[in-house]
Amino acid sequence: MPSQYEIRADYDARTIVVYQAYAPAIADAALRAGRFTAPFSFNRMTWIKPSFLWLMHRSNWARKSGQERILAVRITRDGWEEALANAVLTTGDPAALAGAPVHVQWDPERSARGAALNHYSIQVGVGRHLIRAFAEEWVVGLTDLTPTVRKAADQIQRGGAAKAQRLLPPERVYPLPQDLERRLRP
Template sequence: MTAIPPRQIRAVFNSRTIRVYQAYRDDIADAALANGTFVSPPFSMTRMTWIKPSFLWMMYRAGWGFKDAGQTRILAIDITRDGFEWALAHGCSSHRDPSMTDDEWIRFKKRHPVRVQWDPERDLLLRPLPHRSLQMGLESEALERYVRDWIVSIEDITALAHEMHGLIDTGSFEQAERLLPMEEEYLVTKPELLALMVNPH
Protein backbone atom coordinates (compact mmCIF):
# COMPACT_ATOMS: atom_id res chain seq x y z
CA MET A 1 0.00 0.00 0.00
CA THR A 2 1.32 3.43 -0.94
CA ALA A 3 1.80 5.72 2.03
CA ILE A 4 -0.36 8.85 2.04
CA PRO A 5 1.79 12.01 1.83
CA PRO A 6 1.85 14.29 4.89
CA ARG A 7 -0.34 16.78 2.98
CA GLN A 8 -2.86 15.58 0.43
CA ILE A 9 -6.27 16.87 -0.60
CA ARG A 10 -8.81 14.03 -0.41
CA ALA A 11 -12.45 14.66 -1.25
CA VAL A 12 -15.64 13.54 -2.96
CA PHE A 13 -15.60 15.23 -6.36
CA ASN A 14 -16.55 14.92 -10.01
CA SER A 15 -15.61 16.79 -13.17
CA ARG A 16 -17.46 19.92 -12.05
CA THR A 17 -17.72 20.00 -8.25
CA ILE A 18 -15.91 19.13 -5.05
CA ARG A 19 -17.65 18.45 -1.74
CA VAL A 20 -16.82 20.34 1.44
CA TYR A 21 -18.39 20.14 4.89
CA GLN A 22 -19.56 22.65 7.46
CA ALA A 23 -21.56 22.45 10.69
CA TYR A 24 -24.03 25.07 11.91
CA ARG A 25 -26.92 25.69 14.24
CA ASP A 26 -30.48 25.05 13.07
CA ASP A 27 -31.46 28.50 11.80
CA ILE A 28 -28.38 28.89 9.61
CA ALA A 29 -28.72 25.34 8.24
CA ASP A 30 -32.46 25.67 7.55
CA ALA A 31 -32.03 28.97 5.69
CA ALA A 32 -29.17 27.56 3.61
CA LEU A 33 -31.13 24.45 2.65
CA ALA A 34 -34.21 26.50 1.74
CA ASN A 35 -32.25 28.93 -0.43
CA GLY A 36 -29.51 26.75 -1.89
CA THR A 37 -26.83 29.00 -0.38
CA PHE A 38 -26.09 30.76 2.89
CA VAL A 39 -28.33 33.68 3.78
CA SER A 40 -27.33 36.68 5.90
CA PRO A 41 -28.78 36.94 8.45
CA PRO A 42 -28.54 34.46 10.16
CA PHE A 43 -25.27 33.55 8.39
CA SER A 44 -22.49 36.08 9.04
CA MET A 45 -20.73 37.63 6.04
CA THR A 46 -18.22 39.43 8.27
CA ARG A 47 -16.86 36.36 10.05
CA MET A 48 -14.40 33.87 8.52
CA THR A 49 -16.06 30.56 7.60
CA TRP A 50 -14.09 27.30 7.33
CA ILE A 51 -14.70 24.63 4.70
CA LYS A 52 -13.35 21.10 4.99
CA PRO A 53 -13.18 18.41 2.26
CA SER A 54 -12.58 15.66 4.84
CA PHE A 55 -15.73 14.03 6.25
CA LEU A 56 -13.98 12.53 9.27
CA TRP A 57 -12.23 15.78 10.13
CA MET A 58 -15.65 17.45 10.10
CA MET A 59 -16.95 14.72 12.40
CA TYR A 60 -14.03 15.35 14.74
CA ARG A 61 -14.64 19.11 14.73
CA ALA A 62 -18.38 18.79 15.32
CA GLY A 63 -18.39 15.65 17.46
CA TRP A 64 -20.72 13.90 15.00
CA GLY A 65 -23.15 16.81 15.49
CA PHE A 66 -23.26 16.48 19.28
CA LYS A 67 -20.37 18.73 20.32
CA ASP A 68 -22.24 21.99 20.88
CA ALA A 69 -25.39 23.88 19.91
CA GLY A 70 -23.62 25.79 17.14
CA GLN A 71 -22.67 22.60 15.25
CA THR A 72 -25.74 20.38 15.49
CA ARG A 73 -26.39 20.28 11.74
CA ILE A 74 -23.79 18.80 9.39
CA LEU A 75 -23.98 20.10 5.83
CA ALA A 76 -22.34 18.67 2.71
CA ILE A 77 -21.81 21.47 0.22
CA ASP A 78 -20.88 20.83 -3.40
CA ILE A 79 -18.96 23.79 -4.80
CA THR A 80 -17.44 24.36 -8.21
CA ARG A 81 -13.92 23.11 -8.74
CA ASP A 82 -13.10 26.48 -10.29
CA GLY A 83 -14.13 28.15 -7.05
CA PHE A 84 -12.18 25.69 -4.93
CA GLU A 85 -9.04 26.24 -6.96
CA TRP A 86 -9.55 30.02 -6.86
CA ALA A 87 -9.56 29.69 -3.08
CA LEU A 88 -6.34 27.69 -3.14
CA ALA A 89 -4.69 30.20 -5.44
CA HIS A 90 -5.66 33.10 -3.15
CA GLY A 91 -4.72 31.41 0.09
CA CYS A 92 -1.98 31.82 2.65
CA SER A 93 -1.10 29.96 5.81
CA SER A 94 -3.30 30.54 8.83
CA HIS A 95 -0.10 31.10 10.84
CA ARG A 96 2.24 34.05 10.57
CA ASP A 97 5.68 33.38 9.10
CA PRO A 98 8.24 34.04 11.88
CA SER A 99 10.15 36.32 9.52
CA MET A 100 7.19 38.73 9.29
CA THR A 101 6.44 41.59 11.63
CA ASP A 102 2.90 41.96 12.93
CA ASP A 103 2.25 44.82 10.48
CA GLU A 104 3.62 42.81 7.56
CA TRP A 105 1.38 39.89 8.53
CA ILE A 106 -1.70 42.12 8.67
CA ARG A 107 -0.96 43.52 5.20
CA PHE A 108 -0.20 40.04 3.86
CA LYS A 109 -3.51 38.67 5.13
CA LYS A 110 -5.41 41.52 3.51
CA ARG A 111 -4.02 40.41 0.13
CA HIS A 112 -5.08 36.78 0.74
CA PRO A 113 -8.80 36.31 1.55
CA VAL A 114 -8.30 32.57 2.20
CA ARG A 115 -6.45 30.85 5.07
CA VAL A 116 -4.95 27.45 4.34
CA GLN A 117 -4.53 25.05 7.24
CA TRP A 118 -3.48 21.40 7.42
CA ASP A 119 -4.76 19.38 10.37
CA PRO A 120 -4.25 15.71 11.27
CA GLU A 121 -6.73 13.47 9.48
CA ARG A 122 -8.90 11.30 11.74
CA ASP A 123 -9.95 7.66 11.84
CA LEU A 124 -13.41 6.35 12.73
CA LEU A 125 -12.66 6.81 16.43
CA LEU A 126 -11.55 10.38 15.60
CA ARG A 127 -7.97 9.62 16.58
CA PRO A 128 -5.27 11.61 14.71
CA LEU A 129 -3.52 9.96 11.76
CA PRO A 130 0.01 10.72 10.51
CA HIS A 131 -1.19 12.52 7.37
CA ARG A 132 -3.06 15.80 7.27
CA SER A 133 -6.22 17.13 5.68
CA LEU A 134 -6.92 20.54 4.25
CA GLN A 135 -9.29 23.13 5.59
CA MET A 136 -9.69 26.64 4.25
CA GLY A 137 -10.99 29.77 5.95
CA LEU A 138 -12.88 32.16 3.68
CA GLU A 139 -13.37 35.86 4.31
CA SER A 140 -14.12 39.09 2.40
CA GLU A 141 -13.97 38.47 -1.37
CA ALA A 142 -13.58 34.70 -0.98
CA LEU A 143 -16.62 34.44 1.28
CA GLU A 144 -18.70 36.56 -1.10
CA ARG A 145 -17.72 34.36 -4.04
CA TYR A 146 -18.46 31.20 -2.03
CA VAL A 147 -21.99 32.30 -1.13
CA ARG A 148 -22.80 33.99 -4.45
CA ASP A 149 -21.06 31.88 -7.10
CA TRP A 150 -19.48 28.64 -5.95
CA ILE A 151 -22.22 26.70 -4.18
CA VAL A 152 -24.00 24.23 -6.48
CA SER A 153 -25.96 22.25 -3.88
CA ILE A 154 -26.32 21.77 -0.11
CA GLU A 155 -27.36 18.54 1.60
CA ASP A 156 -28.13 17.92 5.27
CA ILE A 157 -26.17 14.82 6.31
CA THR A 158 -26.81 15.07 10.05
CA ALA A 159 -28.77 11.80 10.03
CA LEU A 160 -25.80 10.01 8.44
CA ALA A 161 -23.44 11.42 11.07
CA HIS A 162 -25.74 10.29 13.88
CA GLU A 163 -26.17 6.82 12.35
CA MET A 164 -22.41 6.34 12.05
CA HIS A 165 -21.88 7.59 15.60
CA GLY A 166 -24.40 5.05 16.88
CA LEU A 167 -22.73 2.21 14.99
CA ILE A 168 -19.30 3.16 16.32
CA ASP A 169 -20.64 3.39 19.86
CA THR A 170 -21.88 -0.21 19.62
CA GLY A 171 -18.62 -1.45 18.05
CA SER A 172 -20.09 -1.95 14.57
CA PHE A 173 -17.02 -0.51 12.86
CA GLU A 174 -17.36 -2.38 9.57
CA GLN A 175 -20.92 -1.14 9.12
CA ALA A 176 -19.86 2.40 9.94
CA GLU A 177 -16.94 2.20 7.53
CA ARG A 178 -19.27 1.15 4.71
CA LEU A 179 -21.15 4.44 5.18
CA LEU A 180 -18.04 6.58 4.80
CA PRO A 181 -18.04 8.89 1.75
CA MET A 182 -15.61 7.65 -0.90
CA GLU A 183 -12.92 10.32 -0.77
CA GLU A 184 -10.17 10.19 -3.37
CA GLU A 185 -7.04 12.21 -3.99
CA TYR A 186 -7.84 15.55 -5.59
CA LEU A 187 -4.97 16.17 -7.96
CA VAL A 188 -3.53 19.65 -8.03
CA THR A 189 -1.43 20.33 -11.14
CA LYS A 190 -1.00 24.12 -11.31
CA PRO A 191 2.48 25.09 -10.03
CA GLU A 192 1.16 27.94 -7.89
CA LEU A 193 -1.24 25.55 -6.16
CA LEU A 194 1.35 22.80 -5.69
CA ALA A 195 3.43 25.23 -3.64
CA LEU A 196 0.67 25.30 -1.03
CA MET A 197 1.06 21.57 -0.51
CA VAL A 198 4.64 22.13 0.66
CA ASN A 199 4.80 25.60 2.17
CA PRO A 200 1.43 27.33 2.33
CA HIS A 201 2.63 30.89 3.05
Protein backbone atom coordinates in the same frame (compact mmCIF):
# COMPACT_ATOMS: atom_id res chain seq x y z
CA MET B 1 3.39 17.54 -2.38
CA PRO B 2 4.33 14.75 0.05
CA SER B 3 1.55 12.18 0.36
CA GLN B 4 0.89 13.15 3.98
CA TYR B 5 -0.34 16.55 2.65
CA GLU B 6 -2.58 15.37 -0.18
CA ILE B 7 -6.10 16.75 -0.34
CA ARG B 8 -8.59 13.91 -0.11
CA ALA B 9 -12.14 14.73 -1.20
CA ASP B 10 -15.36 13.67 -2.86
CA TYR B 11 -15.27 15.33 -6.28
CA ASP B 12 -16.23 14.97 -9.92
CA ALA B 13 -15.13 16.71 -13.12
CA ARG B 14 -16.77 20.05 -12.19
CA THR B 15 -17.34 20.06 -8.43
CA ILE B 16 -15.90 19.17 -5.03
CA VAL B 17 -17.73 18.52 -1.77
CA VAL B 18 -16.69 20.36 1.37
CA TYR B 19 -18.27 19.94 4.79
CA GLN B 20 -19.43 22.40 7.39
CA ALA B 21 -21.15 22.13 10.77
CA TYR B 22 -23.81 24.66 11.70
CA ALA B 23 -26.41 25.54 14.27
CA PRO B 24 -29.88 24.35 13.22
CA ALA B 25 -31.12 27.87 12.37
CA ILE B 26 -28.31 28.43 9.84
CA ALA B 27 -28.62 24.96 8.29
CA ASP B 28 -32.41 25.12 8.04
CA ALA B 29 -32.39 28.56 6.37
CA ALA B 30 -29.72 27.46 3.89
CA LEU B 31 -31.49 24.23 3.02
CA ARG B 32 -34.85 26.02 2.56
CA ALA B 33 -33.28 28.63 0.26
CA GLY B 34 -30.93 26.21 -1.51
CA ARG B 35 -28.07 28.62 -0.73
CA PHE B 36 -26.56 30.37 2.25
CA THR B 37 -28.73 33.16 3.59
CA ALA B 38 -29.27 34.89 6.94
CA PRO B 39 -28.54 33.97 9.67
CA PHE B 40 -25.36 32.76 7.87
CA SER B 41 -22.75 35.49 8.39
CA PHE B 42 -21.28 37.15 5.32
CA ASN B 43 -19.00 39.24 7.56
CA ARG B 44 -16.72 36.58 8.99
CA MET B 45 -14.45 33.83 7.75
CA THR B 46 -16.10 30.49 7.06
CA TRP B 47 -14.01 27.31 7.23
CA ILE B 48 -14.63 24.60 4.65
CA LYS B 49 -13.21 21.11 4.90
CA PRO B 50 -13.08 18.41 2.22
CA SER B 51 -12.39 15.77 4.89
CA PHE B 52 -15.61 14.38 6.32
CA LEU B 53 -13.88 12.62 9.23
CA TRP B 54 -11.94 15.72 10.23
CA LEU B 55 -15.22 17.61 10.53
CA MET B 56 -16.69 14.73 12.52
CA HIS B 57 -13.78 15.05 14.93
CA ARG B 58 -14.22 18.85 15.10
CA SER B 59 -17.99 18.71 15.63
CA ASN B 60 -17.95 15.57 17.79
CA TRP B 61 -20.22 13.90 15.25
CA ALA B 62 -22.66 16.85 15.30
CA ARG B 63 -22.89 16.91 19.10
CA LYS B 64 -21.10 20.20 19.82
CA SER B 65 -23.26 23.22 20.53
CA GLY B 66 -23.69 25.31 17.40
CA GLN B 67 -22.45 22.40 15.24
CA GLU B 68 -25.44 20.07 15.45
CA ARG B 69 -26.12 20.03 11.72
CA ILE B 70 -23.71 18.77 9.08
CA LEU B 71 -23.99 20.04 5.53
CA ALA B 72 -22.27 18.69 2.45
CA VAL B 73 -21.61 21.79 0.36
CA ARG B 74 -20.94 21.04 -3.30
CA ILE B 75 -18.90 23.86 -4.86
CA THR B 76 -17.33 24.36 -8.25
CA ARG B 77 -13.78 23.18 -8.66
CA ASP B 78 -13.05 26.58 -10.23
CA GLY B 79 -14.19 28.27 -7.01
CA TRP B 80 -12.23 25.80 -4.86
CA GLU B 81 -9.07 26.39 -6.84
CA GLU B 82 -9.64 30.17 -6.81
CA ALA B 83 -9.78 29.99 -3.02
CA LEU B 84 -6.57 27.95 -2.90
CA ALA B 85 -4.84 30.35 -5.32
CA ASN B 86 -5.60 33.19 -2.87
CA ALA B 87 -4.58 31.23 0.22
CA VAL B 88 -1.84 31.87 2.72
CA LEU B 89 -0.72 29.16 5.14
CA THR B 90 -1.60 29.92 8.76
CA THR B 91 1.94 28.83 9.68
CA GLY B 92 3.48 31.45 7.36
CA ASP B 93 4.30 35.13 7.67
CA PRO B 94 1.83 36.78 10.12
CA ALA B 95 1.73 40.01 8.09
CA ALA B 96 0.83 38.13 4.89
CA LEU B 97 -1.76 36.10 6.77
CA ALA B 98 -3.44 39.19 8.20
CA GLY B 99 -4.28 40.51 4.74
CA ALA B 100 -4.98 37.19 3.03
CA PRO B 101 -8.50 36.57 1.70
CA VAL B 102 -8.11 32.83 2.35
CA HIS B 103 -6.33 30.96 5.14
CA VAL B 104 -5.14 27.35 4.87
CA GLN B 105 -4.06 25.06 7.65
CA TRP B 106 -3.15 21.39 7.73
CA ASP B 107 -4.29 19.32 10.70
CA PRO B 108 -3.87 15.61 11.42
CA GLU B 109 -6.54 13.58 9.65
CA ARG B 110 -8.76 11.52 11.92
CA SER B 111 -10.07 7.98 12.01
CA ALA B 112 -13.76 7.28 12.51
CA ARG B 113 -13.03 6.88 16.22
CA GLY B 114 -11.20 10.25 16.31
CA ALA B 115 -7.60 9.05 16.51
CA ALA B 116 -5.01 11.24 14.79
CA LEU B 117 -3.59 9.63 11.64
CA ASN B 118 -0.15 10.11 10.10
CA HIS B 119 -1.35 12.28 7.23
CA TYR B 120 -2.91 15.73 7.15
CA SER B 121 -6.23 17.21 6.16
CA ILE B 122 -6.64 20.70 4.70
CA GLN B 123 -8.94 23.31 6.25
CA VAL B 124 -9.69 26.36 4.12
CA GLY B 125 -10.87 29.60 5.69
CA VAL B 126 -12.73 31.73 3.14
CA GLY B 127 -12.55 35.34 4.30
CA ARG B 128 -15.20 38.01 4.04
CA HIS B 129 -13.70 39.37 0.78
CA LEU B 130 -14.57 36.10 -0.99
CA ILE B 131 -17.50 34.92 1.12
CA ARG B 132 -20.13 36.28 -1.31
CA ALA B 133 -18.41 34.53 -4.24
CA PHE B 134 -18.38 31.32 -2.18
CA ALA B 135 -22.05 31.55 -1.21
CA GLU B 136 -23.50 32.97 -4.42
CA GLU B 137 -21.25 31.68 -7.22
CA TRP B 138 -19.33 28.61 -6.08
CA VAL B 139 -22.03 26.70 -4.19
CA VAL B 140 -24.04 24.48 -6.52
CA GLY B 141 -25.76 22.27 -3.93
CA LEU B 142 -26.39 21.71 -0.23
CA THR B 143 -27.21 18.36 1.35
CA ASP B 144 -28.10 17.72 4.98
CA LEU B 145 -25.96 14.81 6.16
CA THR B 146 -27.10 15.03 9.79
CA PRO B 147 -29.24 11.83 9.73
CA THR B 148 -26.34 9.87 8.20
CA VAL B 149 -23.92 11.37 10.73
CA ARG B 150 -26.14 10.32 13.63
CA LYS B 151 -26.51 6.80 12.23
CA ALA B 152 -22.74 6.45 11.74
CA ALA B 153 -22.03 7.83 15.23
CA ASP B 154 -24.44 5.29 16.73
CA GLN B 155 -22.69 2.49 14.82
CA ILE B 156 -19.29 3.61 16.11
CA GLN B 157 -20.54 3.84 19.70
CA ARG B 158 -21.82 0.25 19.42
CA GLY B 159 -18.44 -0.95 18.16
CA GLY B 160 -19.44 -1.04 14.51
CA ALA B 161 -16.79 1.23 12.98
CA ALA B 162 -16.65 -0.96 9.84
CA LYS B 163 -20.42 -0.60 9.35
CA ALA B 164 -20.15 3.14 9.97
CA GLN B 165 -17.38 3.39 7.36
CA ARG B 166 -19.84 2.25 4.69
CA LEU B 167 -22.01 5.29 5.47
CA LEU B 168 -19.20 7.78 4.94
CA PRO B 169 -18.74 9.77 1.73
CA PRO B 170 -16.07 8.49 -0.67
CA GLU B 171 -12.83 10.46 -0.69
CA ARG B 172 -9.84 10.17 -3.00
CA VAL B 173 -6.78 12.26 -3.74
CA TYR B 174 -7.71 15.56 -5.38
CA PRO B 175 -5.46 16.41 -8.37
CA LEU B 176 -4.03 19.86 -7.69
CA PRO B 177 -2.29 21.89 -10.37
CA GLN B 178 1.47 22.04 -9.59
CA ASP B 179 1.44 25.78 -8.87
CA LEU B 180 -1.20 25.25 -6.17
CA GLU B 181 0.69 22.28 -4.76
CA ARG B 182 3.76 24.48 -4.31
CA ARG B 183 1.70 27.30 -2.80
CA LEU B 184 0.06 25.03 -0.22
CA ARG B 185 3.12 23.05 0.80
CA PRO B 186 3.84 23.56 4.53
